[in-house]
Amino acid sequence: MSQGRPQPVPQQPDLLTVDSLRVSFGRGIAENTVVRSISFSVRPGQCLAIVGESGSGKSVTARSLIGLAGRYANVHARQLRFGGTDLIGLSDRAWRRIRGTEIGFVLQDALVSLDPLRRIGKEVGEGLILHGAVSSREELAQRVIALLKLVGVPEPETKAEQRPHQLSGGQRQRALIASALALDPRILIADEPTTALDVTAQAHVLALLEETKTRGKALILISHDLAVVSHVADEILVMRGGEVVERGNAVQIFKDPVHPYTKQLLDAVPSGRPRGSRLSPSTIVRSPARQTQLAVQSPPKSGPILLEATSLVKRFKGPDGTLRAAVDGVSFELRSGETLGIVGESGSGKSTMARMLLALDEPDEGAVQFAGRPWTTLAERERRARRRSLSIIYQDPLGSFDPRWTVGRIISDSLSSDVETRRKRQERVIELLDLVGLSKALLDRRPLELSGGQRQRVAIARAIAPNPAVIVCDEPVSALDVSIQAQVLDLLGYLRDHLGVSYLFISHDLSVVRHISDRVIVMRRGRIVDSGATDEIFRNPQSEYTKSLIAAMPRLVRDQRIGHSATILEEGIA
Amino acid sequence: MSMFAEVAISRLLREVLAILRHVPFRIAVCLIIVGVFVLAAMAPKVLQTHDPLAIDLTSALQSPSIAHWFGTDQLGRDLYSRVVEGAGQSLAIGLGATALSMSVAITIGGAAALSGGLLDSILSRIIDVLFAIPTLLLALVFVTVFGPSVLTEVVAVGIGTAPGYARMIRGQMLSIKGAGYVEAANVLGHPFPRIVWRHILPNAMNPLTAMMTIGVGQAIIWASGLAFLGLGVAPPAPEWGALLNAGRNYIIYAWWLEIIPGLAVTAFALSLTIIGRHLQDRLEGKR
Amino acid sequence: MRSSNARPTRRFTGKSNYPARTAKATLLVLVGLSQLPSSIHAQEGVAGSVKRGGVIRYGHFQEPACLFGGWVQQWYLQRQYSDNLVARSEDGKIVPWLAESWTISDDKKIYTFEIKPNVKFTDGTSLDAQAIADNINGWLSNDPDLRNPTAAPYLSDSFESASAIAPLRLQVTLKVPFQPLLNVFAQSSQGILSPSALKRGLAVNCENPVGSGPFIVDKWRHGREVTFRRNPDYNSAPATAKHQGPAYVDGITWKFLPDQTVRYGSLITGETDAIYDIPAVAWKDANSRFPVLRHLTGGTPLRLALYTARPPFDDVLVRKAFAYSTDRRAAVDTSFLGSLPFEGNGALSQSSPEYLPELGHSYGYDVRKANQLLDQAGWTERNRNGVRVKNGNPLIVRISYSNAFLKPDGEQALQVIQQQAREAGFDVRLQPTNPADFFAGKNLGPDDYEVVLLYWVAPGAEIFRISWKPDQNGETNRFNPSRYQDLTLWDVIQKAEQELNGVQRTALYQQAERKIVDEAPVIGLTVLDVTLATKPNLKDVWLDRGSVGEPVFYDAHFDDGK
């Protein structure tokens, strides 16, 4: 039904009109404006997407539309109309009458957006009770089940009795949407509805949203991910620092964006870009000194085997007390200079495997060889000396820094001990900072005083400091905004080419993995379901699972929408 | 590494200044109160208006006045001067008890958290058992066995409050032990003792400082509680608890003898608590 | 050394060999008899106007482990539910109680008592001569269930046997004459208990003793109260009572309120009708608001015993100097806020018959004299703290006392003394000791103290025997903490005890009294008292002078008329 999307009927009036919306927090000198003069309008059956990176003010905008911008927020607008009613200076009581009934609101990550202590059914039905939409328990129950069915939650009767933590991420998100749709509001606002989800679940939810749109609802979709938006949006608002930098028809914007920032965002999305190509405009500074020094140690690609895992098995006690294999007979090897991507959804065992590779966990069966010598079978004290030639980059760099330490100390701490003199170490630290594109001004900063991008760069600097042969990257970019993500990916690529390290790149994001890896392993439930050269895997995947993953993979649609959504929707509801 | 040392020092200075610059009003007040009491403990003579032990039978049981700010007791001794005099002993008891309980707690709790395995479960059991006995009861046990004295009071309160702290510390250290940067240090191949020394202990200490600040106040209250039961320091030493205990019998006819020492204890403990909580908040704010 | 046991809950073995005026024994009996009818009349006279009923809520403070026994806290309770063989009136006369009359053989060894007819214990057992004999014999037996820790020490040397020679005629036979016998019988701890009940064993009797008294132990709620109910068939009131027959009130709720604020507060708010031991701080207030009863106990005053066996107090001059150096009167007045009088007579308390008032003012505050005496004694130099020094030794005086035994008020007095003695160059150090340690002998060893604070309550001068009996054939007198040994004094005391003529006997005791005060091995501080404050509408409560001044609620009645 990609084509079947009903074009908005011209004469249909705007459902929601926002004219020069301005939101600020605090008062007087402390006042801090986060949204400046934003204007847009939505019509029934139309989807407006507000795209921007963290801090762009998109969420605040969304929340001010239902009067939940927060206690300290000052919301001003020349016009803020919903249907007939003027939303400016609405009393709390009046707001409550609109919330849920007229405007539905969906937040990201249902695990925390649904009350973890209450049953799904109660949450979904809450709106119904609040607005007296049901007369009896039975009716309530029926309505709830119906709603869950509508959003495609399997076996709704049982799920209604369960609590959020018992549902899968996808199901949770649907339940949340169901609770928003409970009173059949005329407009649905979804704030990052798919961010915390695995690809397949993400696709399902997107499909669901699109489907609601086709049922004549107006839809406001908030996201940082253009790729996500590209499927559903009819009109797009690109926000940055509280201002709209570009606004226009979706197709239009994807085809030829006007504003440089929009371009940058589009470029930053790895999917649909030639592999290895630069994603970020920011050029990485190089000092000629290092160039020469680095040039020496740039080795040939796919050299000898560095890391070899043979039939690794790791088991954990399951809920019922029985052993459950998180990693189940995985074997692979990593050659020097190459990048091995490991893809899998959460719970596929990729993180557990990383721990074993780093010899942080003992494998129950099998072993890891490092540089042709035993690794996991060694005693810790023998291993210590060699540990530095195997480093790691975490998803959450902040947690991996001692909050009390300065950037300088963090990095120099991981320098190999053969750099004796203080001056040498100090020079080296600055050099490394420079290498990852950070100024030495950050030397005496503490992790908390750094931006997300800077932190990840410091983490990288720390990882490369001891001149490791292998760096394990565990979801290194999944916590970052697209543009930052792009920069980091570029940096990683750059370092690989110049330092000749090999990466073991773990991620749930196929597009990212595809972008950076030479070879790919697809994992599911602790087993390898697919492996091979990246292009091979993506061109003709062997296993069904991989197929579905790739199918679900959101990619930018520049001219025509590739309509896999319908199929997904079906299997979603099934 | 001189560079980092210098950096650290400069940071420290800057932080101190920063703290001083945005000290909230209430904290400033508390700091002043604590300061006064510490001064009283260090150099009571500076603050006293009378000899705390000088008996003046002609001016017995006088209510607060210009001459006697806090009034006088049944022997005409100046209550204000006695409260000042008592600060020394009370503070000593409070500090001593806290120091004791903290060192016990750190040893047991820390050992449990770091060792893990069997030793951990044994130590945590011991903590559990001690924790299962109410603080005051544990204190009473010590008084029963060793008879009342300042030392007993310190030990009793120290041991009595230790289990609680031990639990907190164990939890603290465990969480830090599982922290990302500890693992990161592992990956770098640092030996465990070094990791403990450079990461776990320092990070565990931060919250401890706050805990201790509050602890001193609490310890003083516990100690005065013992004295209040007549199991504390012997008169005529004007230790706060002793004052409270003596004043209790006069409260109907000479309220100040009970109320004012109580207020002193409360003011001191309260200030410490508020400061401690402020420290905690700042630490959490950092995280 | 019970004497040292100066806890507010005075455990004292009230001794008395008050002149029994044996010559006038028969007359005394007549007095007893003649009193009976009159008091009966009185009772009839009053009966009409007296309002019966109501329960007295009485706030006591210490709770004993057993409802009878040797400890004074037990006497207070036993006085309510048991009767004695004889009673002792305010002026020290022995008057009838269960014994309507008695005769004493000329050799002073055989006492024959005529027992009041048809008296029954509250468990129905009849109270006859046999029952009493069983009691008395039990006190002196070694059966732990029956042995009486108060009576035994008195009588063990002289007692031979007690027997019922007729249903209502009791005969007590002594080995040697013993004057205080009747006084002993008059003490509440010698109340007669039902023999059949006693068979139930100590555990049961402690919880629920059975006597023949005006009240019956109803229930003992440990930690809270003992409830008594009226004995409806009571017919054996003592001659000292104001009426005969059953008590006026329905019963007593005997609450244990250790905290003095709560105790006195409860009287103010009217939650109790009478309370024991008025707090010093409330003394004036109590006297202005409530009827107050007070009994100053006899025997020794609360006094400072100076260790005379070694320096510095081996020198009488130093002892006197110490006495002069402190204004003990002021100390007492301010510390006890007028609730207790100063007692300068260290030998005997003012309520003892042999008391010499002029000695009550000995050793008044006189620093000049103190200094002069000390110089005379060779304590001439002073160190930089102003403490006197004699051949290198500073003049240190350690005062041992048990802080839990002494009211905080008493502690105040010691603090005053500590302060004032400094001026004369004494370095006084207080050694408060908790009860357990005190019992274990802490701070009481020969080298542990220069002064110890203590008292021993008894009717009168017979206490001298206990305090001043010198160490004989290796047996040290535990009850003489001042270690003052004076054989001439001991001779006087023994003479007095053998002297049967009351007047001369008193003279002898007073001679001893003078000597003691003069030698100053002990320095008087104050006396001890039993105080009781009652609601104005609670009439005719009185303190039993027979032993320690137990409150007697038998005659008490509520009178809301006035």
Added chain:
Amino acid sequence: MMGSDAVRIVVHHPIVWFARRIFSGVVVVWAAATFAFLIQCVLPGDRAQIIINVTSGNVGPASSAELAAINAKYGFDQPLAVQYGKYMLQILHGDLGESYQQHRPVAAIIAEQIGPTIVLAIAALLIAWLIAILTTLFIAGRDNIWSKLLNDAQVFLATVPPYWLATILLVLFAVKLGIFPVIGGNSPIGLVLPTLALALELSGFFGQVVQNEFTRVLEQPFVTSARARGMSDFGVRLRHVLRHAALPGITLSGWALGKLLSGAILIEVVFARQGLGGVLVAATSSRDVPIVSGAVLISAGLFVLVSLIVDLTYRVVDPRIKLT
């Protein structure tokens, strides 16, 4: 951090859990008993001597015959191991030994005194909870003067010495104003002041914890989505936030028991109430060790019991919790 979600999954069958809890409970009590026994042994000075003098009121050395008798009676003459064994056996038979001073079985003494203490403790616990929850529900997280005042009040109450507060309450409301009885006895009205004196302090602690959690939860997304459904502020507080905020408070209740017992000892002395307090203080000042160590044992048992209850309650309120 990596894969820790997998590691943390340790769930047990309720019965297994229960068995383990019972076992560890027994271990705690056993250890407490051993501790209690040790107390009696380390008591300096000759126990027999103390027993004799404490009961007779005499001072100074008793005759060797008397001592021998006492030693035989209490079995002090036997080797420690034997004494320990006997002590444990006694305990199994519910016999905690005999009071040195009162010559009654400790078990009986505690049994008759613990009732009022527990009543007081529980009453205080409930009141403390009530105060904490109500104040939080209406005031917490609202940015007005009241919430600031409340906060300060809580800190104050959590710090002020309870016995001092109790004395003031007693004199003010009972003696001076006569609103409440001075001697409460065990009457409900007489329970008011002691309970308050005990509860106010605790409510301070609870209030702090509950309130912090409350304000934290108030910012949670699921609260926002509840609002987005059109729920009123109070509705949100009551239906969603309160339950979460209560969780840490519930865990506190176990710890609170200890605090309550400590407090009760003091409060009972102030109000001259029947209960363990008076007995314990008397026992302490007269070195009546059996009573003190008996109390230690009992309170340990109580603690085990209560923490079991607490965990169960917690599980009821928060089904996510795994029993460990």
